[in-house]
Amino acid sequence: VKSSSRPPTMPADEIMPPDDAPAEKAKPPAHPLKALAGMTLIFPTILVLLLGLLLGVVADPVASVGNLDVLVANFEGDGKIGDAFITAVNSAQGKMGMPNLIIVNVTDDMTPKNLINKVNGGEVYGAMWVPKDAWADLQDALANPTTTNYNSSNATFMCWDEGRNPLATPRVGLALKGFLSVFAREFAPKLLHKLPPALVGYIATTDRADLLTSPANYTEINLHPNNLPLAANALTVGSIYIIYFGFIIAAAVFKVYDAYFRDKISGRMVTPVRRALATFFSLLWLTSCIAACYAMLVVCIAKDQWKFGAVGWVELWAATWLFINTGTPYFVAMAEFAGPDKAPILLLPAIILNVLAGWNLDLAEKGFQFLVFMPLYHGASLVRYIFYGSLADQVNTFVGVQLAYALGGYLIYFLAAAYNVRRQLKSPSAARIGSGSETASPSVKAIVSVDPLESSKMKDDSKDLEAGRSTTRSNASASESGLSSGSPSMLGSQEMKTARTVLPALHSKVASK
Numbered sequence: 001v002k003s004s005s006r007p008p009t010m011p012a013d014e015i016m017p018p019d020d021a022p023a024e025k026a027k028p029p030a031h032p033l034k035a036l037a038g039m040t041l042i043f044p045t046i047l048v049l050l051l052g053l054l055l056g057v058v059a060d061p062v063a064s065v066g067n068l069d070v071l072v073a074n075f076e077g078d079g080k081i082g083d084a085f086i087t088a089v090n091s092a093q094g095k096m097g098m099p100n101l102i103i104v105n106v107t108d109d110m111t112p113k114n115l116i117n118k119v120n121g122g123e124v125y126g127a128m129w130v131p132k133d134a135w136a137d138l139q140d141a142l143a144n145p146t147t148t149n150y151n152s153s154n155a156t157f158m159c160w161d162e163g164r165n166p167l168a169t170p171r172v173g174l175a176l177k178g179f180l181s182v183f184a185r186e187f188a189p190k191l192l193h194k195l196p197p198a199l200v201g202y203i204a205t206t207d208r209a210d211l212l213t214s215p216a217n218y219t220e221i222n223l224h225p226n227n228l229p230l231a232a233n234a235l236t237v238g239s240i241y242i243i244y245f246g247f248i249i250a251a252a253v254f255k256v257y258d259a260y261f262r263d264k265i266s267g268r269m270v271t272p273v274r275r276a277l278a279t280f281f282s283l284l285w286l287t288s289c290i291a292a293c294y295a296m297l298v299v300c301i302a303k304d305q306w307k308f309g310a311v312g313w314v315e316l317w318a319a320t321w322l323f324i325n326t327g328t329p330y331f332v333a334m335a336e337f338a339g340p341d342k343a344p345i346l347l348l349p350a351i352i353l354n355v356l357a358g359w360n361l362d363l364a365e366k367g368f369q370f371l372v373f374m375p376l377y378h379g380a381s382l383v384r385y386i387f388y389g390s391l392a393d394q395v396n397t398f399v400g401v402q403l404a405y406a407l408g409g410y411l412i413y414f415l416a417a418a419y420n421v422r423r424q425l426k427s428p429s430a431a432r433i434g435s436g437s438e439t440a441s442p443s444v445k446a447i448v449s450v451d452p453l454e455s456s457k458m459k460d461d462s463k464d465l466e467a468g469r470s471t472t473r474s475n476a477s478a479s480e481s482g483l484s485s486g487s488p489s490m491l492g493s494q495e496m497k498t499a500r501t502v503l504p505a506l507h508s509k510v511a512s513k
Contacts, residue, residue, distance in 0.1 A: 064363035065171045068099040070126040071115055073106055079135030081155055081216055084190065088183045089128075098179070099125060099172050112157065119159050120223050121393045125172045125362070126160040128180070138215055142199065145208040155216035156180055163224030163388025168362035173222070180218040187216045224388035228302060239323075239376055240351055242294065246324045247347050249286045250331035253279055254340055272421035276414055283328055291321035308386075315386045322402045323379035327354075329409030336416035375405045 072089050076082030086103065093101050102124075104110060115127040134155045141150030158176045162169055192200060192212060203212055261275040295317040308315075327350055335343040354376035356364075361371050371377065382398040384390050391398075 063096060065097055065099050065175060066094070067364070068125040068168075068172050068362060070099040070101050070128065070172065070176065071118065071124050072101050072103045073110060073112075073115060073127070073129040074103075075106055075112070075132045076130045076134050077132075079130075080191075080194075081134045081138065081187070082130045084187055085130050085156060085183065088179070088186070092179055097171070098175050101128075116159050116221065116223070119161055120391075122161075122164065122391045125164070125169055126158065126176055128156065128158045128176060130156055134216075138211075141208070141211055142195065142203065145203045145206045145211060148208065150208075150211070152184075152210060152214055152217040153219045156183070156218040157221065158218055159221040159223065161223045161390050162226045163384055163390035165362050165384070166226045170226075171363070173220075177218075177220065184214055184217050188213055191215055224390045226388070228387050238294065238298070239355060239380065242290075242320065242324050243327055243351050243354060244347070245290050246287065246328035247331050247343070247350075249283065249290065250328050250335065251340060251343060253282050253286065254332050254335040254343075257282070258335075258340075272418060275421070276417045279332065279417070280410060280413070283332065284325070287324045287328055288317075288321050291317050291324055294320050312386060316383065319379065319382045319386060322382075322399070322406065323375060326375035326379070326402050326405035326409065329406065329413045333409065333413040333416040336413065336420040373401070375402050378402050 072086075074082040074086050089101050089103060092098050112129055112131070115129060118124050119127050131154065137150055138152075138155065141148035158180060160169060160173045160176060162173060200212060203209065257275060257279050261278075295313055298316060299313050330350075331343050331346060334346055353371065354374050357371040357374035357377040357380075361377055364371065378398040378401040381391055382395065382402070385392060385395055385398070
């Protein structure tokens with residue numbers, strides 16, 4: 001029985017690691033109280049900082065109007081209207097709700113057109129001026145009330161850009177309109193006191209009695225009116241969704257590719273560069289799809305007001321795509337570096353800081369103007385240019401800042417991905433697989449390369465094989481004892497037949513796998 005023919009067997013310790021092999025030491029889970037203490041310290045700190053920023057940006061928007069500059073010029077010289085206008089400006093300076101009124105010296109290079117260009121270029125938020133012949137034209141009208149073509153609205157002018165920020169700049173427009181209305185109302189009685197009573201009575205009987213009641217009205221020049229009400233919601237509520245969609249895309253792509261490439265990289269079957277490039281192109285594709293859907297949604301909702309056609313849709317899609325990529329790579333880089341469970345830490349600060357910068361930064365205190373470097377400020381300004389045409393001279397700056405954010409984010413992602421892959425390759429499990437693939441026998445290499453399901457089946461077959469060996473040894477011992485005791489019936493037992501039939505099949509099955 002001991003010398004009975006058996007197929008060549010493979011030691012079990014070559015198929016599976018021995019039972020006494022040192023197991024990888026698992027890191028004990030953190031105590032729940034420790035995690036709770038960390039959250040208790042971290043999240044309130046973040047909220048306090050964000051609340052401080054919120055209060056600094058939008059705590060008192062009426063008082064913050066004084067941070068916005070408006071140029072004032074008197075092109076008339078020594079005329080009565082110009083003198084009264086400058087006096088009124090000095091009286092209104094510093095009052096609640098008034099912008100910062102800056103009186104400029106009129107030179108040969110300073111013209112009303114230059115003031116308009118400064119407003120259109122974004123240097124200032126508005127401008128007011130008295131034209132050169134305002135008082136002379138009014139005098140001619142008073143002397144010839146029946147034949148004059150005098151237009152009292154040409155006595156003063158105001159210029160502003162509503163499209164620059166429909167949530168902030170209207171406060172400038174309302175303040176300037178209110179100031180000029182009060183000036184026109186107060187200038188009329190002052191003029192009456194300086195006119196002869198007979199002339200006042202004569203003018204009152206003509207069709208130009210308005211020369212006495214409102215001799216110095218104003219003309220408003222709104223460079224880019226807010227004729228697309230949807231734009232405000234598209235820039236505030238929509239920007240929050242865009243940031244959130246970027247986070248969802250980053251989390252989904254990281255989860256898919258990390259699970260797909262982890263074992264392949266550990267087994268040296270895929271290079272880390274391929275994994276990083278696959279993630280990069282997937283992020284670009286998915287963010288472009290989200291941007292296209294968002295642009296289409298805006299165009300469909302504003303179909304009665306949208307006048308830009310397909311070109312405007314392409315511009316809006318490109319601007320949205322650029323903005324969503326200013327945040328998405330940072331989320332996926334955080335997932336690579338610290339793990340996917342840490343990525344949401346960036347979400348709340350990203351939303352609040354960007355929305356504050358893009359929403360009401362124009363009314364923020366001077367100390368909070370650093371938020372102008374946030375990507376949404378430039379993204380919102382770029383979209384306002386598409387909607388209204390505002391700040392056309394700064395379009396290259398808006399695009400360049402966002403592009404720098406996007407390129408910097410993807411560079412950080414590639415570095416974080418390289419760090420994550422290097423960390424995976426240095427892990428004990430990856431090192432054991434990598435070294436085994438080079439020094440182990442071909443049967444072990446084959447076992448390493450099979451999928452998890454086949455590996456589990458092989459473990460079960462190995463257990464059956466060991467059980468069969470144990471049965472064979474016990475039966476062989478019993479046979480020897482039976483021979484010595486004169487019990488030949490043990491040689492033909494059913495167990496011996498089963499062992500001779502099953503063992504060769506198990507050996508061939510394991511060897512093939």
